[in-house]
Amino acid sequence: MKFDTPAGRNPIDQLKVVGKPTDRIDGKFKTTGTAPYAYERHDVAPNAAYGYVVGAGIAKGRIASMDLAAAKSAPGVITIVTADTAGPLGKGDMNTAKLLGGPAVDHYHQAIALVVAETFEQARAAAAMIRVDYARDKGRFDLDTALKTAPLKGDSSGEGSAASPVDRVGDFEKAFAAAPVKLDARYATPDQSHAMMEPHASIASWQGDKLTLWTSNQMIAWGKGDVAKTLGIPKDNVRLISPYIGGGFGGKLFVRADAVLAALGARQAGRPVKVTLQRPLMINNATHRPATRQRIRLGAGKDGKLTAIAHESGSGDLPGGGPETAVSQTKLLYAGANRLTSMRLAVLDLPEGNAMRAPGEAPGLMALEIAMDEMAEKLGMDPVEFRIINDTQVDPEKPERKFSQRQLVECLRIGADTFGWARRKATPRSMRDGRWLVGMGVAAGFRNNITMKSAARVGIDKKGVVTVATDMTDIGTGSYTIIAQTAAEMMGVPLDKVVVLLGDSSFPVAAGSGGQWGANSSTAGVYAACMKLRETVAQKLGFNSADVEFADGKVRAGNRSVSLAEAAGDQGISAEDAIEFGDLAKKAQQSTFAGHFVEAAVDAYTGEIRIRRMLAVCAAGRILNPKSARSQVIGAMTMGVGAALMEELAVDTRFGFFVNHDLASYEVPVHADIPHQEVIFLDEVDPMSSPMKAKGVGELGLCGVGAAIANAIYNATGVRVREYPVTLDKII
Numbered sequence: 025m026k027f028d029t030p031a032g033r034n035p036i037d038q039l040k041v042v043g044k045p046t047d048r049i050d051g052k053f054k055t056t057g058t059a060p061y062a063y064e065r066h067d068v069a070p071n072a073a074y075g076y077v078v079g080a081g082i083a084k085g086r087i088a089s090m091d092l093a094a095a096k097s098a099p100g101v102i103t104i105v106t107a108d109t110a111g112p113l114g115k116g117d118m119n120t121a122k123l124l125g126g127p128a129v130d131h132y133h134q135a136i137a138l139v140v141a142e143t144f145e146q147a148r149a150a151a152a153m154i155r156v157d158y159a160r161d162k163g164r165f166d167l168d169t170a171l172k173t174a175p176l177k178g179d180s181s182g183e184g185s186a187a188s189p190v191d192r193v194g195d196f197e198k199a200f201a202a203a204p205v206k207l208d209a210r211y212a213t214p215d216q217s218h219a220m221m222e223p224h225a226s227i228a229s230w231q232g233d234k235l236t237l238w239t240s241n242q243m244i245a246w247g248k249g250d251v252a253k254t255l256g257i258p259k260d261n262v263r264l265i266s267p268y269i270g271g272g273f274g275g276k277l278f279v280r281a282d283a284v285l286a287a288l289g290a291r292q293a294g295r296p297v298k299v300t301l302q303r304p305l306m307i308n309n310a311t312h313r314p315a316t317r318q319r320i321r322l323g324a325g326k327d328g329k330l331t332a333i334a335h336e337s338g339s340g341d342l343p344g345g346g347p348e349t350a351v352s353q354t355k356l357l358y359a360g361a362n363r364l365t366s367m368r369l370a371v372l373d374l375p376e377g378n379a380m381r382a383p384g385e386a387p388g389l390m391a392l393e394i395a396m397d398e399m400a401e402k403l404g405m406d407p408v409e410f411r412i413i414n415d416t417q418v419d420p421e422k423p424e425r426k427f428s429q430r431q432l433v434e435c436l437r438i439g440a441d442t443f444g445w446a447r448r449k450a451t452p453r454s455m456r457d458g459r460w461l462v463g464m465g466v467a468a469g470f471r472n473n474i475t476m477k478s479a480a481r482v483g484i485d486k487k488g489v490v491t492v493a494t495d496m497t498d499i500g501t502g503s504y505t506i507i508a509q510t511a512a513e514m515m516g517v518p519l520d521k522v523v524v525l526l527g528d529s530s531f532p533v534a535a536g537s538g539g540q541w542g543a544n545s546s547t548a549g550v551y552a553a554c555m556k557l558r559e560t561v562a563q564k565l566g567f568n569s570a571d572v573e574f575a576d577g578k579v580r581a582g583n584r585s586v587s588l589a590e591a592a593g594d595q596g597i598s599a600e601d602a603i604e605f606g607d608l609a610k611k612a613q614q615s616t617f618a619g620h621f622v623e624a625a626v627d628a629y630t631g632e633i634r635i636r637r638m639l640a641v642c643a644a645g646r647i648l649n650p651k652s653a654r655s656q657v658i659g660a661m662t663m664g665v666g667a668a669l670m671e672e673l674a675v676d677t678r679f680g681f682f683v684n685h686d687l688a689s690y691e692v693p694v695h696a697d698i699p700h701q702e703v704i705f706l707d708e709v710d711p712m713s714s715p716m717k718a719k720g721v722g723e724l725g726l727c728g729v730g731a732a733i734a735n736a737i738y739n740a741t742g743v744r745v746r747e748y749p750v751t752l753d754k755i756i
């Protein structure tokens with residue numbers, strides 16, 4: 025089904041099931057420990073051997089020699105995979121560095137060997153017996169140094185902007201020089217880790233030349249392609265199965281070493297092999313969100329209207345990697361006639377940087393929305409009002425392009441009312457609660473809405489049960505549930521008559537879980553398949569498909585009514601289709617918006633920071649399931665607390681690695697850190713986004729939170745911290 029005209033009224037608009045707050049159907053499996061994760065699939069591979077990954081002990085250079093003798097003869101060892109035994113390996117499209125290094129080493133903890141043994145303990149013990157001598161090269165590990173000579177880089181991820189490394193509208197320099205009120209400030213965000221609960225993990229099993237991988241992966245079709253490419257085997261010989269995922273946050277968008285090494289280990293061992301990236305390896309072996317250095321210049325008239333906006337960001341990555349696109353939101357968020365955005369990309373020999381939840385916008389807004397707070401103060405304006413008067417209803421770079429929906433102003437106004445913003449005192453350090461300095465902060469949230477082709481197969485069996493199969497994934501987001509709601513609505517059955525099968529590359533290719541496109545695109549794919557199935561059923565029954573109705577487990581036309589079970593017959597009936605997006609997204613800018621409000625308290629004597637209240641008001645199209653959407657947003661707000669106050673990969677610039685490589689030293693918020701959180705979804709349907717009229721919220725919930733917290737801390741203390749995380753040493 026081609027989606028190229030705005031959606032009219034359709035069966036989803038009945039909202040009998042869609043739009044209702046619904047418990048996650050996988051929730052009981054996850055909370056009772058009965059949802060099997062990849063590493064736990066003893067059922068499919070009871071004889072699996074254990075692989076233990078050896079990570080490189082240097083950041084850059086070569087393996088001079090590797091002595092495997094002791095490890096090979098250690099108890100229980102079956103085989104050892106190295107670059108020598110693996111044969112020529114390719115590289116996946118989505119990987120910057122090879123997943124098995126040697127003799128060249130590209131980054132610290134790049135995998136250089138896999139020890140396969142009967143038990144995990146035996147594999148680990150043998151791995152410790154491998155002796156590696158390295159020839160170490162000098163690497164580039166310091167971002168600030170590397171940025172001094174780094175070239176400008178076009179934003180290859182943004183549509184149509186790749187051509188020019190500096191995007192300009194009007195004459196920024198002239199307007200900035202002439203502006204009566206201006207700000208020129210620099211901000212820094214650190215390297216961050218996804219730090220998901222379930223580490224990367226895979227079980228590999230070969231049947232002849234066919235490979236099956238039970239793995240933990242957000243994007244099944246990308247993964248299948250990249251495994252095939254890496255191993256140099258036909259795509260059709262690879263099957264990925266990933267029904268349950270214990271968190272991804274972008275870290276599992278791409279196939280990682282666990283999958284490739286499990287496959288190589290299983291081939292060498294002649295039996296299934298399971299591999300997880302040990303927690304201490306996760307940080308340096310897998311990907312991370314790259315640190316940024318950002319400069320923002322804002323110029324405004326005395327009336328508070330922005331006349332000049334410049335946002336320049338620098339980040340680093342391994343050779344061949346990409347920039348953190350931290351300026352993307354600045355192109356679209358506020359009006360202003362003269363604009364400049366650019367990105368610089370330095371080459372670093374640190375581990376591979378890549379997408380982490382809301383790549384670009386998350387760190388970009390951490391800077392931009394502090395700058396907006398600073399500018400409001402310079403203007404003597406309320407920061408909510410300052411944002412509102414600089415709202416735009418068109419793409420500021422292409423004014424002929426409108427936003428399909430844009431309710432940023434409503435998010436901010438409703439948020440301010442609900443939060444009690446009027447009680448805030450503009451002068452810092454003027455609200456106090458005993459020893460606590462109290463402050464309130466606000467930030468705008470922005471994240472684009474991307475649409476992706478998505479397919480599904482829907483069938484009805486002789487009992488009237490509707491089964492959906494698609495390779496879409498559920499990374500804890502609620503995909504199972506909204507897909508079931510969609511199928512139930514479309515086929516006129518209750519939720520408990522729907523079975524959803526996800527995360528298997530033998531199913532039709534879906535949008536996958538990434539870029540907050542999953543909810544809208546994958547349900548739209550299910551919508552397309554259901555439309556086709558409705559037609560197929562109508563045809564089979566000889567009903568006129570124009571006046572057919574699906575409700576109460578029956579299909580009706582005029583005074584004829586047949587149960588779905590009967591319509592399906594003994595053989596069952598099914599249909600497959602995909603939603604394919606035309607150029608509607610080009611005609612109107614599709615984005616999601618939020619207003620984030622935070623109350624923070626800072627101990628006047630120790631600098632201890634406590635978040636007291638948080639509110640997010642979101643405008644993100646139709647909310648398919650307010651319960652799981654709220655969970656996504658409060659989870660993202662929690663992640664925003666981590667980004668603002670805790671998360672930082674500490675770079676060892678001598679040896680080139682992230683020092684704090686476990687969850688004890690890479691701090692993320694725990695329950696006690698999280699205060700009262702409230703989420704409000706504005707009524708919105710976006711007929712330009714898909715037949716579902718929905719958009720994404722999973723990343724939006726994070727975008728802007730960090731700055732709202734930093735702004736609240738400023739309001740409490742009068743200390744402006746422009747370098748994240750905002751830790752107490754930066755305040756006292």
Ligand code: MOS
Nearest residue numbers: 274380381538539
């Ligand atoms: Mo998201 S960083 O595209 O999983």
